Amino acid sequence: MEENRGQKLTMLASDEEAEQIKTHAAGAKMGISEYLRSKVFGTPQGEAQGDLESQLRKLSERVDRLEKSGAPPKETRTCADPEHARIYGVGHCFDCDIPMKSAH
Numbered sequence: 001m002e003e004n005r006g007q008k009l010t011m012l013a014s015d016e017e018a019e020q021i022k023t024h025a026a027g028a029k030m031g032i033s034e035y036l037r038s039k040v041f042g043t044p045q046g047e048a049q050g051d052l053e054s055q056l057r058k059l060s061e062r063v064d065r066l067e068k069s070g071a072p073p074k075e076t077r078t079c080a081d082p083e084h085a086r087i088y089g090v091g092h093c094f095d096c097d098i099p100m101k102s103a104h
Contacts, residue, residue, distance in 0.1 A: 078102075 013021065025035035078101040079085075079093035085100060093100050 021032060025032045028035055077098050079096040079098050080101040084093045084095055088094060088100060091100055
């Protein structure tokens with residue numbers, strides 16, 4: 001039985017357009033066909049993973065900046081706002097998303 005290999009499609013592009021496509025494909029670490037297919041049919045798994053890695057890098061940088069700023073960790077802070085204490089009583093301040101300061 002013969003396997004259907006699909007159809008070969010071609011397009012005419014200017015030299016500048018062709019160079020841009022090649023550059024973008026190389027930047028995405030893809031072949032030209034894979035790159036164009038991803039633009040027509042959506043983001044391939046590898047590109048989504050690259051985006052996730054980028055988001056993790058940004059998150060790590062934000063955490064580093066927060067740690068260097070000297071702000072106390074959220075777990076050691078308590079809400080002492082009397083208005084919040086009146087609203088929520090003892091326990092957790094839902095406005096500040098931290099425990100309420102003990103009344104004693």
